[in-house]
Amino acid sequence: MATKGRLKNILATVATTRLTEARAKIFGHVLNPTSQKSPNKILWKKLISDKVAGWYPYDIKKDDPLVMARQEQERLSKLEMLKRRGKGPPKKGQGKRAAKHSK
Template identity: 75%
Template sequence: MKTLREVATRGVTEARARIFGHVLNPTGQRSGHKILRKKLIGDKVADWYPHDFKKDDPVVMARLEKARLSKLQMLKRRGKAPPKKGQGRRAMKRSK
């Protein structure tokens, strides 16, 4: 009698899950369904920050790039520029 009741309850539970779109979890284990069901907030976060209009203007970007290159050239003359790719501290440690 008990097994018949369990089978009937399980059938009703499965039907209810199918009809109402619920997630069936008969084992009761934790799942990420609650988190995955929530709406993503990426657009909200992106809209929070104002648009950087400097990136749209090529004159401004050219000026910034020119300033960056001149600073890098000054550092190279003083010997303080960053090393070329693959010739840094880690590469020197590895080659020993």
């Protein structure tokens, strides 16, 4: 009887470990059964350096004044459209915080 219970526990642990391995493989998680510290947290961070920045193409949007002017014009036209519908930003001193203090 004792061996039957022990065998059942062994099979259950094997099944759960296989299930966690499959889950990690499917969803792209990192499996860490020993709970040791790993460098994955550091590796997933955004890379910052001149060398790494050189790997990516130059973004013309940042320096081209025509592109920036067009984006600003689009922003202003969208803001104007919202104001006409009554959904624009409130005037200074007319927001939620000011409404709370006036009660």
